[in-house]
Amino acid sequence: MGQLPIVFARRYDLDLDHNHRFPAAKFRRIGELLVEEGICNEPDFHRPGPAPLSWIAAAHDRTYVDQVATASVPDKIARDIGYRMTEAVALRSRTASGGTVMTARLALEHGVACNAAGGSHHARRTQGAGFCVFNDVAVTIKVLQAEGLIERVLIVDLDVHQGDGTADIFADDPAVFTFSMHGERNYPTQKIPGDLDIGLPDGTGDDAYLTALKDVLPRLIHRHRPDLVFYNAGVDPHRDDRLGLLALSDDGLDIRNRYVIETVRNAGVPIATVLGGGYSDNIEALSRRHLGIFRAARDFVS
Numbered sequence: 001m002g003q004l005p006i007v008f009a010r011r012y013d014l015d016l017d018h019n020h021r022f023p024a025a026k027f028r029r030i031g032e033l034l035v036e037e038g039i040c041n042e043p044d045f046h047r048p049g050p051a052p053l054s055w056i057a058a059a060h061d062r063t064y065v066d067q068v069a070t071a072s073v074p075d076k077i078a079r080d081i082g083y084r085m086t087e088a089v090a091l092r093s094r095t096a097s098g099g100t101v102m103t104a105r106l107a108l109e110h111g112v113a114c115n116a117a118g119g120s121h122h123a124r125r126t127q128g129a130g131f132c133v134f135n136d137v138a139v140t141i142k143v144l145q146a147e148g149l150i151e152r153v154l155i156v157d158l159d160v161h162q163g164d165g166t167a168d169i170f171a172d173d174p175a176v177f178t179f180s181m182h183g184e185r186n187y188p189t190q191k192i193p194g195d196l197d198i199g200l201p202d203g204t205g206d207d208a209y210l211t212a213l214k215d216v217l218p219r220l221i222h223r224h225r226p227d228l229v230f231y232n233a234g235v236d237p238h239r240d241d242r243l244g245l246l247a248l249s250d251d252g253l254d255i256r257n258r259y260v261i262e263t264v265r266n267a268g269v270p271i272a273t274v275l276g277g278g279y280s281d282n283i284e285a286l287s288r289r290h291l292g293i294f295r296a297a298r299d300f301v302s
């Protein structure tokens with residue numbers, strides 16, 4: 001069994017002020033923990049560069065892409081995103097997208113690969129929103145489809161927030177199946193329907209959550225026959241998450257991650273994972289929660 005390919009860049013770090021609602025410090029700590037916990041040796045990280053703007057523009061309107069690149073995003077859109085839109089944020093967002101493209105290529109080669117960022121699923125075609133600037137998974141699908149590497153894709157989005165941006169971008173593409181299971185009362189209030197949306201009630205715990213997942217995932221893989229699966233492994237369904245309204249335990253998240261990867265790999269389909277959301281003032285606990293996806297994935301490298 002080979003080593004799990006992990007994609008990580010120093011630039012994933014996002015230099016926001018410490019009181020910002022978005023826990024940007026987690027990215028640096030996750031990189032450190034992957035090394036400290038023996039999941040990856042530092043020299044073995046796959047290090048992406050910023051995605052070219054032409055890649056980003058395959059999923060987003062050119063006007064918006066240029067506004068981000070030149071730090072001239074209209075105030076209204078910057079407020080929807082939730083950051084001050086600087087050139088550093090633009091470079092960071094392009095790097096996260098470059099990372100997901102790299103992760104998908106590695107997944108096609110090794111069966112599974114993980115990005116230590118990505119999952120910006122609220123970014124829709126015309127603009128970013130909800131801490132998401134560019135939709136890295138959508139960018140990756142467009143780039144790999146254009147190269148002829150993949151055609152049919154299944155997105156398994158288990159972040160606690162609905163994947164409205166991804167649903168928007170692929171609304172007219174029958175080759176891309178968008179599945180989101182999320183807290184029904186969580187952001188966004190106005191959801192853009194995907195191909196399958198399961199909105200769970202507040203306080204849903206491990207058993208009901210895992211039952212709902214196991215009820216649909218094998219069927220989706222069997223029916224859609226994807227060339228590649230993208231898994232948004234957001235940890236914000238956890239009971240201690242500051243924004244999520246579900247009530248999963250540490251074990252629940254572990255079982256979920258393992259189940260998704262195992263089910264996809266047993267069907268002979270490669271899987272690329274992206275980090276997704278997770279919110280806490282306790283950066284250490286939050287970063288450790290995110291390690292679960294890497295631990296689960298490393299048992300399934302072919």
Ligand SMILES: [Zn+2]
Nearest residue numbers: 159160161277
């Ligand atoms: Zn989320």
